[in-house]
Amino acid sequence: MTDERVSSVGHEFIDDDRSFRALVDRLGAADRYAIDTEFHRERTYFPQVAVVQLADAHGTVVVDALAVDLTPLAAVLRGPGTAVVHAARQDLEVLDRACGTVPTTIFDTQVAAGFLGYTTPSLATLLERELGVQTAKADRLTDWLQRPLTEAQLDYAAADVAHLLELHDRLVDQLDARDRMPWVAEACAELRDEDRGPRVPEDAWRRIKEIRHLRGSSLAIAQAVAAWRERRAAESDLTPRFVMSDLAVVSIASSAPTTDEQLRSLRGVDGRALRNGAAEDLLAVVASARRTTPARATPRSGPELPAELRPALPLIAAWVTQQAKDLDLETAILATRSDIEDLLRGAPEARLASGWRSELVGGPIRRLLAGEAALVFARGEGLVLRDVAGSA
Numbered sequence: 001m002t003d004e005r006v007s008s009v010g011h012e013f014i015d016d017d018r019s020f021r022a023l024v025d026r027l028g029a030a031d032r033y034a035i036d037t038e039f040h041r042e043r044t045y046f047p048q049v050a051v052v053q054l055a056d057a058h059g060t061v062v063v064d065a066l067a068v069d070l071t072p073l074a075a076v077l078r079g080p081g082t083a084v085v086h087a088a089r090q091d092l093e094v095l096d097r098a099c100g101t102v103p104t105t106i107f108d109t110q111v112a113a114g115f116l117g118y119t120t121p122s123l124a125t126l127l128e129r130e131l132g133v134q135t136a137k138a139d140r141l142t143d144w145l146q147r148p149l150t151e152a153q154l155d156y157a158a159a160d161v162a163h164l165l166e167l168h169d170r171l172v173d174q175l176d177a178r179d180r181m182p183w184v185a186e187a188c189a190e191l192r193d194e195d196r197g198p199r200v201p202e203d204a205w206r207r208i209k210e211i212r213h214l215r216g217s218s219l220a221i222a223q224a225v226a227a228w229r230e231r232r233a234a235e236s237d238l239t240p241r242f243v244m245s246d247l248a249v250v251s252i253a254s255s256a257p258t259t260d261e262q263l264r265s266l267r268g269v270d271g272r273a274l275r276n277g278a279a280e281d282l283l284a285v286v287a288s289a290r291r292t293t294p295a296r297a298t299p300r301s302g303p304e305l306p307a308e309l310r311p312a313l314p315l316i317a318a319w320v321t322q323q324a325k326d327l328d329l330e331t332a333i334l335a336t337r338s339d340i341e342d343l344l345r346g347a348p349e350a351r352l353a354s355g356w357r358s359e360l361v362g363g364p365i366r367r368l369l370a371g372e373a374a375l376v377f378a379r380g381e382g383l384v385l386r387d388v389a390g391s392a
Contacts, residue, residue: 011158015064023054023061024072030056032082034164035103037065037094038144038157043242045233047094050144051153055161062157065098066147074099084168086110086123086160093196106192109164112171112184114330127163130170135159183356187333202295204230204240210250217290222253224289228282244273256286305345309369316340316368319375319383320361327360335361344369 014020027033038051052063052070063070077083077095083103085091087110092102113121127133142153175181205211205226214222226249233240247268257263260279264271274282305313317337324331335352342350343362352362364385367373371388378384 011060011062011154011162013062013064013154015067017069020063020068020070021072023063024076026058027054027056027076027081028079030081032056032084032107032165032168033076034084034161034168035091035095036085036157036160036164037091039090039094040143040145041239043239045237045239046097047090048145049094049098051149051157053157053161055165057165060158060162062154064147064149066145070098071100074101077101077103079104081105082107084109084164086126086164087120089191089194092192092194096196102192102196106188107168107172107184108188108191109167109171111187111191111333112175114333115178115180115184115187116171116174117328117330119330120332123160126167130167131163133163186355198234199230201227201230201234205249208246208249210246211253214250214253216294217256218253219294220292221256221286221289222249223295224285224292225249225252225282228285232278245270248273252282252286256290257283258287259283303345305341309344313337313341313344315375315383316344316365319385322382323361340365 014023034053034055036053037049038053039047039049041047049065049070052065052073054061054063073095077099078101081103082105084107085103086108088106088108092106096102109123109126110118110121113126118126121129124135124137127135136156136159142156144153172181175184202223205223208222208226211219211222211226225244229240229244229249232238233243236243245268248266248270251266251268252263255262255266257266260283263269263279263283264274317340320335320340321331324334327334335357339351339357343352343365350362351357352365354362364373368375368385373385374388375383375385
């Protein structure tokens with residue numbers, strides 16, 4: 001641990017394409033770079049990127065994404081350099097939309113820290129504990145779309161990447177000492193390869209809690225109206241609730257209106273949501289849905305969990321939690337309850353069936369299911385997986 005120090009970040013600010021292209025040329029030759037984004041999506045369907053922060057061996061740069069064409073950055077993202085990021089799931093979505101790609105190789109410091117015993121730590125926590133750096137607290141309500149950006153905003157944005165490369169070095173040293181870098185590389189590749197495509201409109205109803213209580217034609221209408229709202233939100237780049245409230249979706253489903261007057265009288269239905277032919281579209285959606293059978297929960301791939309294995313699930317989950325603690329790993333990184341269930345029911349995509357997770361827990365669980373091992377409680381050790389006498 002270094003002596004505690006307060007982060008003081010010098011940075012360059014770029015708000016023109018020429019300077020940005022020069023930065024892209026510089027980063028293209030780097031073996032690693034730090035990257036982060038600031039964006040808003042409170043009122044829009046797609047995230048609106050406002051600022052991109054980058055850092056390399058030469059320094060830290062804050063880019064005004066509203067003034068600069070970000071597409072040249074794709075060359076850096078597709079290049080051989082490692083992108084050092086923190087909690088990057090949403091940032092990857094932003095970069096994919098703005099640049100048409102995500103980094104070829106990423107090192108997510110939050111993911112990596114999970115392999116050192118941290119539980120989804122914030123960047124501030126990691127910087128303080130690993131580097132002794134204290135960062136200024138963020139204003140969660142700051143408007144990154146306002147212009148001009150204030151010095152406080154620029155300083156805060158720069159601080160998000162200024163120490164990432166140093167943190168990368170620190171974490172890699174510890175991971176190498178435990179021979180865990182291959183595990184981290186696999187976990188970061190999983191994060192990079194996650195599906196970031198547009199949401200499926202037909203699944204939109206699952207995010208509306210009140211719909212779960214509907215049955216029959218009411219459920220079918222709710223599913224159809226929720227899908228209609230999702231498509232309209234994507235087309236107009238608006239958050240679905242600004243197209244139509246959840247209450248309106250449920251009201252329409254429960255009442256099944258057949259006329260414009262009935263539709264407009266329903267609770268939660270805002271006249272603004274019925275502009276530009278929307279009322280006619282909605283009535284047609286309702287009429288069509290009344291004649292359909294509602295969709296059920298999407299069946300999981302592979303067989304159902306056998307009834308005789310259900311009592312074993314909590315016991316195995318408890319053993320996995322203990323294994324994670326003993327290995328100084330974040331439990332969710334090693335295996336979630338859903339991961340265990342996938343393995344028990346033989347799901348083809350089970351994460352515990354291959355790679356380092358299989359070595360640590362997947363293989364032992366399979367031996368348990370095959371009767372080659374048993375879980376026993378040992379005082380001072382907790383749950384222990386032991387070979388059954390006579391097994392191979």
